[in-house]
Amino acid sequence: MKGIQELISNLDRKRQIVIQAHDFPDHDAVASAFGLAYLLELNEIRAHLSYGGEIQSQSLAEAIRFLEIPIVPGSKLMMAPDAQIIVVDGFAGNKNMVGLQGEVVAVIDHHTPPTEPNCLYWDIREHYGACSTIIYEYYKISTAEVSDSVATALLMGLMMDTAFMTRGVSQIDLEAFSTLFFRGDWQAGSRLLRNSLSLRDLGVFREAINSCIVAEDFCFLLIQKECSPEVMALVADFFLGLREVHFVAVVAPDREDYRLSVRSEDYARPSDVVIRLALEGIGAGGGHIHMGGGSIPHDLFPGEEGLRRRFMSALGMD
Numbered sequence: 001m002k003g004i005q006e007l008i009s010n011l012d013r014k015r016q017i018v019i020q021a022h023d024f025p026d027h028d029a030v031a032s033a034f035g036l037a038y039l040l041e042l043n044e045i046r047a048h049l050s051y052g053g054e055i056q057s058q059s060l061a062e063a064i065r066f067l068e069i070p071i072v073p074g075s076k077l078m079m080a081p082d083a084q085i086i087v088v089d090g091f092a093g094n095k096n097m098v099g100l101q102g103e104v105v106a107v108i109d110h111h112t113p114p115t116e117p118n119c120l121y122w123d124i125r126e127h128y129g130a131c132s133t134i135i136y137e138y139y140k141i142s143t144a145e146v147s148d149s150v151a152t153a154l155l156m157g158l159m160m161d162t163a164f165m166t167r168g169v170s171q172i173d174l175e176a177f178s179t180l181f182f183r184g185d186w187q188a189g190s191r192l193l194r195n196s197l198s199l200r201d202l203g204v205f206r207e208a209i210n211s212c213i214v215a216e217d218f219c220f221l222l223i224q225k226e227c228s229p230e231v232m233a234l235v236a237d238f239f240l241g242l243r244e245v246h247f248v249a250v251v252a253p254d255r256e257d258y259r260l261s262v263r264s265e266d267y268a269r270p271s272d273v274v275i276r277l278a279l280e281g282i283g284a285g286g287g288h289i290h291m292g293g294g295s296i297p298h299d300l301f302p303g304e305e306g307l308r309r310r311f312m313s314a315l316g317m318d
């Protein structure tokens with residue numbers, strides 16, 4: 001089993017170290033970066049925390065303030081040209097990772113990578129419910145003590161990615177959950193996660209309910225209103241909660257491209273496989289069995305009905 005010492009042996013202490021969460025990060029990405037930075041600090045290694053894009057989730061912005069997580073946007077970080085980048089909860093070659101200057105030396109992730117990472121150190125555990133669980137295990141193996149705020153952050157990352165332990169949960173996620181639950185502030189963590197929506201988001205739900213197209217157990221939604229990835233994900237979860245629906249695809253236009261969020265509760269039709277198939281030649285996507293995401297540049301968008309048809313054929317419905 002890989003661990004922090006193996007990661008450290010691949011780092012050059014004399015060069016700057018940056019832990020990078022994926023673009024428009026979520027709770028799991030930020031928590032993993034935070035937990036890893038603290039563990040490196042216990043080993044007398046200083047790392048900077050950064051992310052691409054912006055933080056669009058209010059609940060994440062509040063968690064960062066509440067837990068005093070020292071993470072900054074990549075644009076605000078003075079990066080040395082020879083900086084060493086550690087990517088967490090994502091893959092450097094992915095669409096959801098801005099090109100940073102410096103060298104990607106390590107990847108720690110729980111998503112299926114499109115290709116094998118080309119860096120000194122990588123630790124990818126696809127069967128883990130959250131990247132936070134991998135970081136939990138790094139602490140466990142090195143018998144280091146998590147701080148209260150790291151425990152709370154990791155717990156939130158784990159609860160978010162597994163939808164409160166209802167999807168993609170493995171044995172080790174359960175162990176991390178029970179350890180972190182009593183170590184961190186689960187009350188504050190759950191309150192922040194449960195209150196991710198605001199009255200302002202109701203318009204998106206209204207539009208989604210009015211515009212959803214259901215064919216057999218597949219629900220397709222195109223949302224025209226401005227909508228953060230977090231709200232898209234919650235819309236997708238809401239529709240997956242309908243008894244008749246087992247696969248959901250939510251699409252929303254953004255500045256540069258169309259963004260997608262997909263959900264599946266059918267092991268025979270995993271989100272990541274279906275989205276890659278549906279976007280073949282027009283965009284990029286990935287994720288896990290239960291959830292996935294992707295994007296399509298505006299000029300390649302095949303239209304609402306065109307995209308819905310692509311999903312239907314990827315789902316084997318034609």
Ligand SMILES: [Mn+2]
Pocket residue numbers: 028029089110129130131161
């Ligand atoms: Mn994750």
